[in-house]
Amino acid sequence: MRTIAAYERPNGDIGxxxxxxxxxxxxxxxxxxxxxxxxxxxxxxxxxxxxxxxIGSDKDRTFDVLAxxxxxxxxxxxxxVSLGCExxxxxxxxxxxxxxxxxxxxxxxxxxxxSVKAIQYGVELARRMKAELDQQAxxxxxxxxxxxxxxxxxxxxxxxxxxxxxLGQAADSLIGEGGTVIxxxxxxxxxxxxxLAKRCVDEEVSTKLYAIVNRFEKEVExxxxxxxxxxxxxxxxxxxxxxxxxxxxxxxxxxxxAPIDAIIEYAERIPEHGLYFMDxxxxxxxxxxxxAAGGAHIVCFTTGRGTPTGAAVVPxxxxxxxxxxxxxxxxxxxxxxxxxxxGTLSLSxxxxxxxxxxxxxxxxxxxxxxxxxxxxFSINRIGPSL
Numbered sequence: 001m002r003t004i005a006a007y008e009r010p011n012g013d014i015g016x017x018x019x020x021x022x023x024x025x026x027x028x029x030x031x032x033x034x035x036x037x038x039x040x041x042x043x044x045x046x047x048x049x050x051x052x053x054x055i056g057s058d059k060d061r062t063f064d065v066l067a068x069x070x071x072x073x074x075x076x077x078x079x080x081v082s083l084g085c086e087x088x089x090x091x092x093x094x095x096x097x098x099x100x101x102x103x104x105x106x107x108x109x110x111x112x113x114x115s116v117k118a119i120q121y122g123v124e125l126a127r128r129m130k131a132e133l134d135q136q137a138x139x140x141x142x143x144x145x146x147x148x149x150x151x152x153x154x155x156x157x158x159x160x161x162x163x164x165x166x167l168g169q170a171a172d173s174l175i176g177e178g179g180t181v182i183x184x185x186x187x188x189x190x191x192x193x194x195x196l197a198k199r200c201v202d203e204e205v206s207t208k209l210y211a212i213v214n215r216f217e218k219e220v221e222x223x224x225x226x227x228x229x230x231x232x233x234x235x236x237x238x239x240x241x242x243x244x245x246x247x248x249x250x251x252x253x254x255x256x257x258a259p260i261d262a263i264i265e266y267a268e269r270i271p272e273h274g275l276y277f278m279d280x281x282x283x284x285x286x287x288x289x290x291x292a293a294g295g296a297h298i299v300c301f302t303t304g305r306g307t308p309t310g311a312a313v314v315p316x317x318x319x320x321x322x323x324x325x326x327x328x329x330x331x332x333x334x335x336x337x338x339x340x341x342x343g344t345l346s347l348s349x350x351x352x353x354x355x356x357x358x359x360x361x362x363x364x365x366x367x368x369x370x371x372x373x374x375x376x377f378s379i380n381r382i383g384p385s386l
Contacts, residue, residue, distance in 0.1 A: 002143040002177055004362050007136055010101025013073035014141045016297050016362045019044050019313055020130045021075045022122075023066055025093060026051030026086035032109055033081050035119045040126040046312045046377040052086040058383035059087050065267045065379045068293025070097040070104070074313045076133045077103040079126060081118070084110030103129060144178030146362055147270055149291035149299045149314075150254045151184065153284040155232075156239025156304030160250015162321025162340040162350065163302035169351020170300070170358060171256035175275060182270050182296055183255040184280035184287050186216050187231055191245030192252050196277070200260045208263040212279040231282060235305050254302060266380055267293035284309055285378040288316065298361055300354065308332045310374025315367045317357055332368050 007015040022045040024033040030047040037045040046069060050062040066088065070078045078097050082090035094106040105125055112118035150167055152159055171181045189196055193213045200206035220226075232247050261274040267290045270276055278294060280287045284307065288299050292314045299316045301307075306329040310316045320326050323338035335357050339345035345353075361367060 003140045004143050004146070004359065005138040005364070006141045006145075006362070007073075007076065008139050008141060009073055011099070013100065013295075014145045014297075015073040015076065016146075016364070017074040017313070017315070018076040018133055018136060019074055020126060020133055021046065021070055021078045021313060022126065023070055023078060023080045023093070024048070024051070025066065025080060025082045025088040025090050028052070028083040028086070029081045029109060032115055032118045032122060036079070036081075036122040036126050039119075039123045040130055043126055043130060044312055044375055046375075048377060048379055050379055050381070051088040053386045054087055054383070055386060056383065058381060061266070061382055062379055063088055063093065065289060065293045067093055067096045068267045068269070068295070069289070069313060069377075071100050071269075072292055072295055072313050074297060075102065076136065077129045078105070079122065079129065080104065080106040081122060082106065082108040084108035103132070105129065142178070143359070143362075144273065146174065146177075146298070146358075147180040147182065147272075147296050148174055148358060149182045149184070149288070149296040150302075151284070151288060151291070151299055152188070152251055152254060152302040153309075154303040154305035154307040155236055155247060155250065156322060158239075158321040158338065158341065159302055159304040160247075160253060162337050163304065163319050164250050164254040164321075165347060166321070166337045166340065166350035167254040167300055167302055167319060167354055168256040169347060170354040171254065171275070172258060173351065173355045174358070175256065175258045178273055180270060180272055180274060180276070181255060181258070182276045182278055182291055182294065183252075184278040184291060185251065185282045186212050186279050187282035188244075188251045189213065189248050190217070191243070192248035195249070196252055196260060199258075201262075205260060205262055209260070209277065212263060239305050254300075264294070266290045270294040270296060281380050283378070283380070285311075285376045286380040288314075289377050290380060298358060300358065306332065308369070308372070308374060309376045310367070310369025310372070312375045312377040315361050316369045316374070317354075317361055317367050318369065319354060331372070334368050
């Protein structure tokens with residue numbers, strides 16, 4: 001049994017990072033949280049534009065993503081900052097996250113006496129909690145506990161020919177060790193959903209896969225819009241991708257060859273062991289934020305055109321099969337598998353290169369996105385603001 005060194009959580013989860021996360025329940029608390037993060041090094045805040053003027057399933061989604069991000073096993077402790085009058089219930093949010101057993105503190109700006117006093121109180125709290133986190137030591141845990149999300153963005157013709165299938169090889173390696181892989185981007189399996197449906201473990205799972213694709217297509221129809229021009233994007237087309245079907249067939253190769261065990265909703269907790277599909281948008285940050293809220297430890301992100309984005313609480317490994325992109329954006333790229341296209345690097349060798357990077361990042365190696373401070377975060381919305 002292969003092992004890694006990680007942080008063991010009270011509920012049995014393992015974390016490969018040990019973040020102190022500062023969560024604003026509403027946009028009105030964003031600046032207080034940002035100032036706390038600036039004044040207490042190595043903390044993370046997740047500013048967003050939501051938390052008020054929302055109802056129904058849209059309000060629930062904001063709550064679920066904030067709660068899921070706080071529950072992510074890479075987070076060791078949480079501070080929730082509320083304004084004091086928003087629709088997202090800070091006490092309920094804190095109680096949900098506390099179910100993991102990790103420390104959670106909550107306060108509101110109105111009761112604290114305004115922004116300045118709230119910042120002062122929050123900084124003192126954050127320094128104390130961060131000092132306690134820094135005392136925690138790693139322990140040896142099974143590699144099979146690792147959950148890796150696979151994502152592509154800024155795709156070009158090299159993505160489906162090299163980086164995505166190479167990532168698929170690494171995904172198979174993790175599943176072979178008993179680990180978990182999660183793929184998403186419902187918009188980017190359209191035209192190839194029948195291929196994935198054949199890999200579902202039973203008819204119920206394949207039926208749900210078709211259902212989430214149909215749900216998305218009906219929503220586009222309701223808007224009176226056409227996906228073309230948005231997907232494939234202008235950058236995708238400039239990079240050599242001509243149709244959504246062509247893009248999708250390359251996209252799905254990044255999850256390897258294992259059977260799909262279940263379809264889960266956006267930000268839903270990811271089960272252990274096997275391959276899962278999360279209903280999520282193609283938008284890079286919204287998709288990755290949903291995967292992190294579901295409990296992914298790492299995101300492996302392939303890109304042909306190149307993109308610098310990272311994520312708030314999970315390391316993002318950038319992989320490219322485009323030599324020019326790797327040379328131009330070496331500051332952002334972690335793994336280069338472009339030699340596959342010259343015939344000097346086999347598919348299995350490329351997959352092993354990515355697999356080695358995954359294990360090193362799981363052991364503590366920082367990704368380029370982490371080194372550059374990329375902590376992007378965004379919540380996929382359902383309804384309009386009121």
